[in-house]
Amino acid sequence: MTTNEPEPRRWRWSPLTDSSTSLHPPIFTRDGSHFFSIVGSTIKIYSATSGKIISTLPGSQDHGHTDIITSAVLSPQNAFQLITASLDGTIKIWDFLEGVLLRTIGLDQPIHHVCTHEKIKDHLFVAAVKNKKSDSPEKAQRPSQVVPIGKTRTTAGLAVSASGERLIAIAGHKAYVAPISNLKSGFTKFVSPEPLTCLAVHPFEDYFATGDAKGVVRLWYCLDPKLVKVVGVEKKSQTSMLHWHAHAVSSVAFTTNGAYLLSGGEESVLVIWQLHSGKREFVPRVSSPITNIVVSPSRLAEEEYLLGLADASYAFVSSATLKLSRVFARIKLDPLVSNCRPSSSSTPLAFHQPSETLVLPSSHPSSLQTYSPSTFTLLGELEVSPSNRVSRREDKVLEPARVERAVISSCGEWMATIDRRESDENFRGEIYLKFWYWDKKLTFWILNTRIDRPHGLAKVTSLSFRPGVEDAQVVTTGEDGNMKAWRIRRMRNKKGSEEVSWTSRSSFSLRSDIPRHTSWSHDGSLLAVPIGGSIVIYDPNTNAVRESFVIQECRQPFEAHFIGRSGRYLGVIGGEDLVVWDVLSQSVTWHQKNQYRFTMLVSHPYHDTFITIHSTVLDFSSSSVTLFRATSPIPLMEYTLPFGVLNVSWFYQSSLPLSNDFSLVALTHKYDVVVMGDNVILLEDPGASAKAVQKCPAAPRRSLFEEMFGVPAITSLGNPNEQTRETMADLGSGDGVTVPWRSSDTTNFFDAPSHLMPPIETFFEPLIDSFLRLRTTDDESSAAQAVAEAEDDMPVDPTRETDPVNVSAVSNEAILDVFVPLFQEIADAPGYAYRTDKTIAPSKAINGTSENHTKPISQAPTKNSVRSEIRLSPDQSAPPITTKTGEKRSRASLG
Template sequence: MAASSFRQPHEIPLPHSPANAKLQRQMPSRKGKGKAKDAAPKRRVQVSQLEPSSGTSWDWTSLTDSLVSTIPPIFTKDGSYFFSLVGGSVRIYAVTTGKVVSTLSIPRPTGYDASSDTLTCATLNPHNAFQLITGSVAGVLAVWDFLEATLLQIIDISQPIHQICVHENFKDFVFVTASRPSKKGAIDDNAMVLQVSLKPADVASQSTVQKSSEITPIGKIRTPTGLAFSPSGAWLVAIAGHKAYVASSASFSSGFTKYVSPERLTCLAFHPSEDYFATGDEKGNIRLWYCLNDQIPIKPFGVEKKTQTTTLHWHAHAVSSIAFTPNGAYLLSGGEESVLVIWQLHTGKREFLPRIGSPIKTISVSKVASGEEEYLLGLADATYAFVGAASLKISRSYSRIKLDPAAVHNAPSTSSPSTPLSVHSLTSTLILPSSHPSSLQIYSPTSSTLVSELEVSPSNRVSRRDEKPIDPCRIERAIVSPSSDWLATVDTREGDEGSHGESYLKIWWWDRKAGFWILNTRVDRPHGLEKVTDAAFSPSPEGQPVLLVTTGGDGNTKTWRIRTAKDKSGPTEEFWIARSTSNFQSESPSHVSWSPDASLLAITLPNRIALFSPSTNLLRHTLASPECGVVRSAHFIGKAGRYLAVVGLGDLVLWDLVNQRVRWHHKTSGPIRALVSHPREDTFAVVLSSSSAKSKVAIFQVNSAKPSKTLAVPFGFRNVTWYPLVSSSFSLVAITHDWKVVVLGDNIYISKDEGSVSREIAADPSPQRRTLFQDIFGKSAFGEQASASQPSAPASVARPWTGRAGIGAFDDAAYLLPPLESLFEPLMNGFLKPRVPEASAFPSVITADEDVDMDTDGDERVTLARGAAKRAVDQKEMGVMIELFKTHTLKAKAPIPVAATGRRNGLVNGHDQTKGGSSRVASNPPKPNGVVAPSKTVTDSPRAGVSTPPTPAVNGKKRKKSLG
């Protein structure tokens, strides 16, 4: 306990009094071991090593990554999945659903730092379409079987890898660009292009991390930005700085020929069928290089040349990515302007797809299962958008949390409270800043999906004018009422030479039926030309109206209430109006806090805390805390709100409002970033920021000035608030300095996506298209029986041909199917049952002149007895099938002989039709009216399409059977 306990305000000593010296002596030392304990670890560790008095530990988990992949996604051969490299993992996405079906995490070899395992490049093995090859900053090449999520091989080249490319002409070889360590051990701007063999050296063939059996240097370049092979494999091209490096694959020993560009090159793409390539530069130019047909010197070391190029220019800023369409007729480009440009190469014309929503980082082209061409755009806010090549419209987009550090805030201060963060308890969602500073996004942690986006301040999404960024309206605060029915936002824009600053208070109403926010009231300049410093909704006990309090730089504290207006001919309308305004002798309030029962309102002033009664607007009490120096905020603690925590720059004072005394005083080891009170217990958390890379969170109880536990975390906080969406005794949600959304708490559990771990790709995620046979015979005969009789198999794996028709026969990609000429007989054997041999069906042969006695029973009708069908088909489907194949595939055979017993054997397709009694079968097919046709051709079944009962026999007389 601190020395000052239960004393009157005037009895509190000044900060440098002996009492504070006594307090400092009681605090743990910051030197020696104590200093080592307080240091933030590089990795996530157990808190028990950091806590001064508790052995329990806190957990923390990240809801999303702040990293945005700058590597173009790679599609599988059948276009069902694509790979995205984020940090040290490869995420496998399903194209149709956008969900992560598997995550391949590269293992960390012994001796490598965890911060150096970032993946930088990936490619598919040209000789095995189910193998993925990745490269990392740690200098590791990893070969994956992505269908089985199995790591096949690790090759260490001991140099950071930047780009990778392969070609089918070079089996078991990859070509990479790798940095060259300088003499001092640091990585400089020099790099090498290496030819690396995937075959391990003999000495390391049995170890986990292997060495390549052959590494051949091709040439030296600057820091590379692109590496690619020509379609024929005759040329290898790398770009770096202002140069394009070209090497002939026939003589890699000759090195590179350098071609100079007037601007720094940023991206590279090869034409799919011709030997020329395209590059983009930092000034927005796209150049087509026709240098591969020039007479390149045999030994071009140090030679710099210029060649014929074609320039395409539209982009105002750097070109981030380019890609050719598969037919080579179009070139796609994108960049900071958030516009996809489609260039028609033969005519030079261009088309645009504007307002993508965020700067374009990557472009990939793929064909879906239906054969339609699609463009996949990787955006700067970690969103993937699919664009149809025919419609040039975004068909679908997939994103989790949209956080773009460059677009949301241009290097804001780490201590600035201008990052909005709120929890909407009614829908269990988070309200966060979006990729544009004038929008909010609503994210669901339970489903890991982005629910919607709220554009608070409509604005033009222009990137920048020339080199000066355009300052849009920024959302500084977003506060949700305790009832979850109201949302208050504050958006501002700084003034410049030609215009005044703007400030808007907007109050939104939650439509529970529609499930989105509706703007209810907008207040222009709620505090004049000054900013809104804080805002808070009042708790809403039953019978009390909801109030909103705002404080501003103009020194005023304003209270807002709901007003109801009823039109004579219309419904009742609710909107917000100003209820009262108060000021405090030209002192600017900085923070506002409500007591849990809404009976008190604490207004934080620079040197004191003013307690107001919101119902009467009367000043109830004033608290002075000289220990804190400049008071920054005050917070009610506990469910009853008996205690008030006053926060200074590095001091914390706890007041007992019932006794009107200071309960204790604590001097922290660093600046206090935020304080979060527990909504049900008399405890609270204090966030201490030491830097942008590490912080400490201390948990305090009201009965002790010593924290009960302390946790060091390897990130800084932009904003933090209480997180009620998990079953934990204490939980927080925060936006970190590097734009991660993390949850901290006691034994928290956040459900992870199914694809967040390595797992086999068990089935095709895309809905199966109806085949031609399903359109003819219906889906019941194929789909249901297929799922019951055959287990699911990977969509991209070639299944062995079993000869059974209708069981996924046409579900694979075209290149995985057997030859067409081999399909007919297996299909027919699967659809039709083989006929019973005719000789075995009859005991004797009947001559042409023999008379046959036929039983006459005119009332009996021909009964079609169905065999024990193994497939779930009804009579109608069977009739249509028999008629189809009878008409188009079967020819009439010899008449069925008559049994020697004098009775015609009723066989249709080899099945006995006379079970249950004798019947007469007409030797000719009946006409629709029941009259026997004059033809003597014998049929095996009644005509399809006749809905009347089976036709009875014509008569019961004896008839001579002709074998002709």
């Protein structure tokens, strides 16, 4: 049987940010000015300096991956091309400067890893799964050559050795090594005592590092061809062990000079290992577990370490100071932190109208974050309940305190939160009601009052501010059956200044039933509370019951909301029932029974309309929104949303006038934050589309002479507008020059860990000399004053004009020509300590050239192989790209 009923139309909605995190490490461009981040089936291009998203691949004109992207590398043939691999069985080559797709290669097998090497530019090595069939697009090209190498379990890493002679893969308890010159011989297996989780190859020497599930970092010395004599069998390799982590190591990386190894994991600590000595240094408390580590190219500045964190943020660590130099974060949401998914009632969500920011749950359940939807930036993170975020591996996972509720007053000056920690066999439960004051100068929330156990050990079921009153008032309900009101208390201290805090105003209850929801009228004169099977309306000034009624059509009401500005109607939902009650006539206006259970009701703050939200499936993957008028049971409109809704809040937009339309912000079942409504302005992320990557102005590089002796003063005089590279701190080292003292400079002396700092008595002289100037004696000052007076009394010929001195710029070559004879004379002196008469043999290889390392690659296929090596055929031409005549592409900035 078919019906002609129209399908519900989709409501307008727009995601504020993508909360999914990437397990694949980001990829830097050759010059380190940008890096690529994998987010689902897209690639986001970030600026390494500002952290802004410059572009997103694919663009609207290209067909991107249809499944999750699992790996990405820069093309060895062209540094301005990016190669991506996906579970859809395709490999795509992108021109990231122009933001266009160049080629698509189909394998018909889900791909998990891909790697390349500079010495093998025409080949790709991929790890693919053969038990699943993936349909590649019809236009996808086929590789000219596919060479199976061997079979492994699900790979955790794939790389080529520094020499380009060995292919390395890790999977399960084994490390697999295959000679690239003889791929048909297959893998040699080396056994690890624990499951391997990550892989990194030394940049110069033939060995690699792995991390395992027990927190051990191992260095494997098994790439010597003399040691690998028997293939296809399990062997043990010579290794060295580095152990500090208590949990699994999620990522390892070598520095560019190969002297240090970086490791990180669940402890939120970056460990820097000095390989030749085994010593280690730490960068603690990076705010979230580390998922991947990448070392940035150090061409123009100092080397930096980029940390990809579990809360979808990125942190840069300076290699010189071992401190966080900058953190790039949007919305920090990580539902994987908790073992159980919280309910909609325990998911805090609020909108702060004065600052137009959102208050959201953060990556840790004991914290909140403030986010600006207009600028797509994270403004701050508020730790509501301090807690230990890491436990020992053998111990039970610590149950953190969770922020269950957060509401903001209508004036925006106060915020109230509820955080709770469950009890166990060793500790009693904790629950706190906290009041926060909005500091306009700091533009942040400041803790004002903490109330322990507002309802004893019982759980708080609702929390709401009273609107429309001068002094804010809060009402809470609990599972102890009580309702409590809280007010502001103002007192003057001994100094005469006013102190503001919160205290209990009253406590009352009606029946033995548990109240679970409260709703205020628009002017704050009435309070509606569902209790058991009835709705009770209170006078908040006297706590007297104004009205109590039982709705026969809704036996178990769990929410009751005043509708509109007048407050005449009361919308009640309970199970599958929806009832609108007329408060004046004390009767049911209309009743409707739904097929599914209602999850929430949201009233319009200015008009007599409201919406109901219910999920149509058990997994909450979609929702239905129905718009009603308070006087009619006929829906005005029905909408569908492709996600479930955990919590919703009204989203005030200053650019929109007051109207009948709805404007809401919601937290979905996948922890995405979306804006939805009738006439909501769909916010557009400036980096959400594919755009051409603009060139960044390159920072001036110092010459070797400038690194040794500084920038010559005569060079800077040649260009008055050019700022010298020396800072004020450098000027302070001269005689008679004093740098203005700042209090922050003193605190920087003690930023380092105490065990790494020199004795405290050694700080006194440098600290005092840094901001105090030596006082001259009276004789010296009088002599200087006499000289100054003598200069002032010198006769000046007013008719004669002094010709301006023409100071021309001097090149670095001219300066070096002056000092080269001096250096030669010193070096040729008989008493020169570093003089040597040995003749240095010329190098066999001239700088800039390399020997030919190309080796024949076997083409004989192996049956039932999963590991594949792909040859990129040069005769397969890429699709033509339209270019304008007379334009020349400049690629000097990213090379």
